[in-house]
Amino acid sequence: MPFGNTHNKLKMSYSAEQEYPDLSQHNNHMAKVLTPEMYGNLRDKETPSGFTVDDVIQTGIDNPGHPFIMTVGCVAGDEETYEVFKELLDPIIEDRHGGYKPSDKHKTDLNPDNLVGGDDLDPNFVLSSRVRTGRSVRGFCLPPHCSRGERRAIENMAIESLASLDGDLNGQYYALKNMTDDEQQQLIDDHFLFDKPVSPLLLASGMGRDWPDGRGIWHNDGKTFLVWVNEEDHLRVISMQKGGNMKEVFHRFCTGLTKIESLFKDKGHEFMWNEHLGYVLTCPSNLGTGLRAGVHVKLPNMSKHEKFSEVLKRLRLQKRGTGGVDTAAVGGVFDISNADRLGFSEVELVQMVVDGVKTLVEMEKRLESGQSFNDLMPDQK
Amino acid sequence: MTKNCHNDYKMKFSEEEEFPDLSLHNNHMAKVLTKDMYKKLRSKSTPSGFTLDDCTQTGVDNPGHPFIMTVGCVAGDEECYDVFKDMFDPIISDRHGGYKPTDKHKTDLNFENLKGGDDLDPAYVLSSRVRTGRSIKGYTLPPHNSRGERRMVEKLSIEALATLDGEFKGKYYPLNAMTDAEQDQLIADHFLFDKPVSPLLLSAGMARDWPDARGIWHNDAKSFLVWVNEEDHLRVISMEKGGNMKEVFRRFCVGLQKIEEVFKKHNHGFMWNEHLGYVLTCPSNLGTGLRGGVHVKLPKLSTHAKFEEILTRLRLQKRGTGGVDTASVGGTFDISNADRLGSSEVEQVQMVVDGVKLMVEMEKKLEKGEAIDGMIPAQK
Numbered sequence: 167m168p169f170g171n172t173h174n175k176l177k178m179s180y181s182a183e184q185e186y187p188d189l190s191q192h193n194n195h196m197a198k199v200l201t202p203e204m205y206g207n208l209r210d211k212e213t214p215s216g217f218t219v220d221d222v223i224q225t226g227i228d229n230p231g232h233p234f235i236m237t238v239g240c241v242a243g244d245e246e247t248y249e250v251f252k253e254l255l256d257p258i259i260e261d262r263h264g265g266y267k268p269s270d271k272h273k274t275d276l277n278p279d280n281l282v283g284g285d286d287l288d289p290n291f292v293l294s295s296r297v298r299t300g301r302s303v304r305g306f307c308l309p310p311h312c313s314r315g316e317r318r319a320i321e322n323m324a325i326e327s328l329a330s331l332d333g334d335l336n337g338q339y340y341a342l343k344n345m346t347d348d349e350q351q352q353l354i355d356d357h358f359l360f361d362k363p364v365s366p367l368l369l370a371s372g373m374g375r376d377w378p379d380g381r382g383i384w385h386n387d388g389k390t391f392l393v394w395v396n397e398e399d400h401l402r403v404i405s406m407q408k409g410g411n412m413k414e415v416f417h418r419f420c421t422g423l424t425k426i427e428s429l430f431k432d433k434g435h436e437f438m439w440n441e442h443l444g445y446v447l448t449c450p451s452n453l454g455t456g457l458r459a460g461v462h463v464k465l466p467n468m469s470k471h472e473k474f475s476e477v478l479k480r481l482r483l484q485k486r487g488t489g490g491v492d493t494a495a496v497g498g499v500f501d502i503s504n505a506d507r508l509g510f511s512e513v514e515l516v517q518m519v520v521d522g523v524k525t526l527v528e529m530e531k532r533l534e535s536g537q538s539f540n541d542l543m544p545d546q547k
Numbered sequence: 548m549t550k551n552c553h554n555d556y557k558m559k560f561s562e563e564e565e566f567p568d569l570s571l572h573n574n575h576m577a578k579v580l581t582k583d584m585y586k587k588l589r590s591k592s593t594p595s596g597f598t599l600d601d602c603t604q605t606g607v608d609n610p611g612h613p614f615i616m617t618v619g620c621v622a623g624d625e626e627c628y629d630v631f632k633d634m635f636d637p638i639i640s641d642r643h644g645g646y647k648p649t650d651k652h653k654t655d656l657n658f659e660n661l662k663g664g665d666d667l668d669p670a671y672v673l674s675s676r677v678r679t680g681r682s683i684k685g686y687t688l689p690p691h692n693s694r695g696e697r698r699m700v701e702k703l704s705i706e707a708l709a710t711l712d713g714e715f716k717g718k719y720y721p722l723n724a725m726t727d728a729e730q731d732q733l734i735a736d737h738f739l740f741d742k743p744v745s746p747l748l749l750s751a752g753m754a755r756d757w758p759d760a761r762g763i764w765h766n767d768a769k770s771f772l773v774w775v776n777e778e779d780h781l782r783v784i785s786m787e788k789g790g791n792m793k794e795v796f797r798r799f800c801v802g803l804q805k806i807e808e809v810f811k812k813h814n815h816g817f818m819w820n821e822h823l824g825y826v827l828t829c830p831s832n833l834g835t836g837l838r839g840g841v842h843v844k845l846p847k848l849s850t851h852a853k854f855e856e857i858l859t860r861l862r863l864q865k866r867g868t869g870g871v872d873t874a875s876v877g878g879t880f881d882i883s884n885a886d887r888l889g890s891s892e893v894e895q896v897q898m899v900v901d902g903v904k905l906m907v908e909m910e911k912k913l914e915k916g917e918a919i920d921g922m923i924p925a926q927k
Binding site: 180188227313 | 554559560567595597598600604687691696698699755
């Protein structure tokens with residue numbers, strides 16, 4: 167694929183120094199970690215499917231830095247990337263995931279009964295609740311590297327599995343390339359439709375190839391459970407609804423996800439998972455749970471307070487604009503979600519969101535009535 | 548390594564499963580690529596490792612263009628045109644007026660062979676420009692080249708250009724070391740090329756590692772310009788205000804040949820063969836790689852019912868004044884030769900000179916309210 171000069175055989179006739187990228191203007195995790203020596207060690211390796219270190223890092227070279235967030239600057243092309251290029255990815259994982267060590271173990275907990283509370287976030291402030299994660303199908307290359315045949319096979323598997331969901335998970339699949347105008351408009355109105363990636367972060371890693379072939383959206387009739395096929399990961403699974411009942415959102419999330427996983431297993435396909443990295447996904451930032459649980463919440467006073475960032479940090483939460491990553495907030499409404507992915511279970515992360523948002527809303531109410539919230543300041547979680 | 552495809556898993560899938568969906572597509576590649584052809588070529592790669600999927604990715608990702616029929620494929624190295632002949636030959640034939648695999652292309656960079664061209668009416672012809680591309684033998688092309696290769700092309704170019712003197716004495720500005728003042732000046736001069744935004748180029752991988760090893764060289768007089776590592780290894784441009792295409796072409800030929808001599812001395816000739824002429828990244832630029840054109844005011848002629856027909860007969864094409872992919876502004880068009888392969892540099896510039904002269908006369912007639920029917924030329 168023309169997204170890395172990776173399979174360019176002539177490059178090995180140049181020295182590592184001649185090939186080493188210019189990262190002098192760069193501010194991403196890859197640029198902080200990749201030394202010329204490391205590049206020299208890794209540049210002649212490839213995974214069994216043919217992914218090389220140049221493939222891994224191309225997006226980080228082409229995108230020096232991001233105004234809002236510290237980007238990762240590299241992607242995986244297959245499951246083996248994380249092993250073959252450990253030397254590069256382990257320190258990035260450590261940097262990104264709060265000191266997570268190569269010997270650490272990650273725990274998975276998708277039992278929604280373990281979540282305490284979460285059904286009573288104040289809907290005057292919490293406009294909507296959402297939980298998403300990603301899943302990769304073992305044996306296939308990931309979106310930066312997969313061929314059309316692989317991508318279509320993933321789509322077919324997804325269609326078959328999702329077709330057997332029923333009850334409140336009964337739904338329909340909309341292939342991007344066959345969508346009628348009406349279907350498309352409805353999906354846009356529901357805020358479900360994902361577009362061809364425009365983010366240079368994604369495009370530079372080759373995830374836009376062959377668009378819209380093999381891509382689609384499935385959702386249940388209730389429009390509360392949604393699966394994206396072949397966008398940034400093989401599958402993105404999303405549970406969402408208006409208001410603040412995160413408990414219900416998480417319950418549906420766990421139930422649906424577990425059903426889908428067993429349907430895939432029935433057909434002989436498992437998800438990429440290991441006890442060190444948890445669920446294996448395209449972007450190293452999504453390893454572990456791959457989970458982002460968040461709310462759209464009105465915090466017009468809180469967000470202008472000088473301690474806002476500090477509060478978020480202590481609660482292990484992050485803010486985004488209401489358009490998702492890469493966007494800015496509109497009208498004091500923020501997307502607040504867990505900052506962690508790896509080293510904590512799904513239940514633990516959603517618990518942090520539930521407890522943290524509750525605290526933020528209380529602080530907002532204090533500020534509204536002109537009071538201070540100092541007694542509510544949390545310790546660093 | 549004996550791998551023949553970058554993604555080694557794809558060979559587990561049949562050609563049917565891997566064949567791209569081209570049902571909504573309208574480009575040369577989509578018209579030509581059949582499942583049988585794909586089956587035959589999918590397991591091959593050039594010595595440097597470029598595959599058919601690499602060639603065609605841009606055409607798969609970009610179904611069509613509102614203004615022009617795009618090619619839909621690129622070369623990653625010189626050998627592509629040979630290893631993937633089955634696909635490139637019919638595309639070349641389609642794009643270059645029926646050019647056959649057995650045809651020979653002639654190169655003529657002797658500017659003295661151009662007749663006239665020094666008197667295009669400057670009241671209409673605002674500027675004149677000739678450009679071409681050159682690829683350096685032994686290096687892969689912009690869709691595929693590694694950073695080491697690209698840097699070497701830059702290094703060789705800097706050395707070669709530094710030897711130029713007289714009217715060609717100039718300076719190189721690497722994109723990654725430009726000061727703000729230099730950048731502003733280059734923009735004001737209309738010299739600066741940006742990181743490609745065209746999805747046609749981006750999908751082909753030509754923006755990788757931007758702006759590493761890209762740069763612009765121009766002479767002190769700002770009439771001769773070389774782009775390094777944009778869409779081709781080198782793009783060579785001669786330009787000036789007004790209608791003296793003869794002078795522009797003279798400078799073009801003289802400068803280009805001086806540059807070629809220096810490269811040859813260092814044992815780096817340009818990619819050229821007697822069938823395809825100069826070998827460039829995009830199949831549309833094979834042959835001369837030459838686009839000779841003017842910015843010309845044709846507000847009346849351009850709205851005439853026969854404008855397109857006239858252009859076709861004169862073997863010219865129109866573009867907006869921002870170049871390819873743009874629309875015209877205020878009745879001012881970029882008019883240039885449509886052909887690249889099968890005719891020489893002199894012949895192509897002659898067509899521009901003669902054709903533009905005629906169109907300006909037509910414009911003048913229309914200004915006076917007269918008909919131009921008697922002036923419509925025969926098909927060249």
